Amino acid sequence: MSNFEALFDYIQEISGKLLSEDDKHLLMEHFKPKKLRKRQYFLQEGDVCKYIGFIVKGSARTFTVDEKGHEHILKLSLENWWLADFESFYLLTPSRFNIEALENLEVLQSTNAQIEEYLKHIPAFSAMANVISQNYTIANQKRMQAAMSYTAEERYEDLISNYPQFLQRFPQNMIASYLGLSPETLSRIRKNALK
Amino acid sequence: MSNFEALFDYIQEISGKLLSEDDKHLLMEHFKPKKLRKRQYFLQEGDVCKYIGFIVKGSARTFTVDEKGHEHILKLSLENWWLADFESFYLLTPSRFNIEALENLEVLQSTNAQIEEYLKHIPAFSAMANVISQNYTIANQKRMQAAMSYTAEERYEDLISNYPQFLQRFPQNMIASYLGLSPETLSRIRKNALK
DNA sequence: CGATTAACTTGATCTGGGTCAAGACCATGA
């Protein structure tokens, strides 16, 4: 119940449109609540990402494991973010990513086919999708630029100003991996920053 | 005339839908042909990106200049690609990027307001926009992963298999910058690859 | 065409950040 309120609020806020009662019923019919305990996987490498999840509560990380066994975190996700490997979700190919709950996680999940229906029938939903797609494009552009032109220190400063919540919610080694750094290097950067 | 054929073909191919004669007239009415000579700028840092361009012929690079004066290429673009800093284009903020023609360039350009109209009135156009947005999201995910987990050599191999045309069309120092490498390093990688 | 400038190569050296190792500082739960 209250789970869905979070989703409704989110859609209305991002899209700038209201959901009708019918819209809400349609959403409740096909978004399924799912709970994961800390360390459980929402998606495993090699599987097809059949579901997209809306995070109601908790946090997660999307990461790969390279052939040397090192993990690389590509995304850290909190409440009101969407959880999926979009490549696998759209194309139905096996995913190269893992998505793991970092805290106990409550999501509302749906399939690609169902999302298509929402896009067709719920104007607020498709308006939201357009806004999100813009935001993603912008965020990706920024992150790519940061990865290419910034030093480790600058990337950390950038994170502090753009995503201050991350520092409260994620352990430091996860943040290091997200920034493309070893935990030791991030530790030293933080030490230096207390000049 | 033939310029527009390239755009029409592209929209129809990507969207999987046909354009009506009315659709085509609407597109021809508001997409303006523009020619740039090699080294001319489509967009300069600090300006708002008012136009999005569809490349009919030629190539371009999107890059930033950091405070040390070093250039970083974020995107290399060829025929049938779209040219814009989407952050600036969507939000009307001053751009942090430069877009420069690397060869004589012919584009068809349009404004954000006009694109909104196309999205509303031309089904093939909005279907195309959805597909592109998916493709961008996927490509960005891949590129980010490559930047984080791959070595210089692996990134170059990756480029060869994903964008072999780049090697014909772009000078090596541009490719180096696109891969986040110094020209010297790329030169050495290529030398080694001829084992 | 030469001549000038840009692109590419090769070598020598330097450095940001990774790796390895060891210890300190926790949470969590049996």
Next chain:
DNA sequence: TCATGGTCTTGACCCAGATCAAGTTAATCG
């Protein structure tokens, strides 16, 4: 309660790739 395993810090060392320098090849243009 203390034992266990995860997280963070610190130091010593190392390496992929950058930087600097100089020479070579290839475009470009009057």
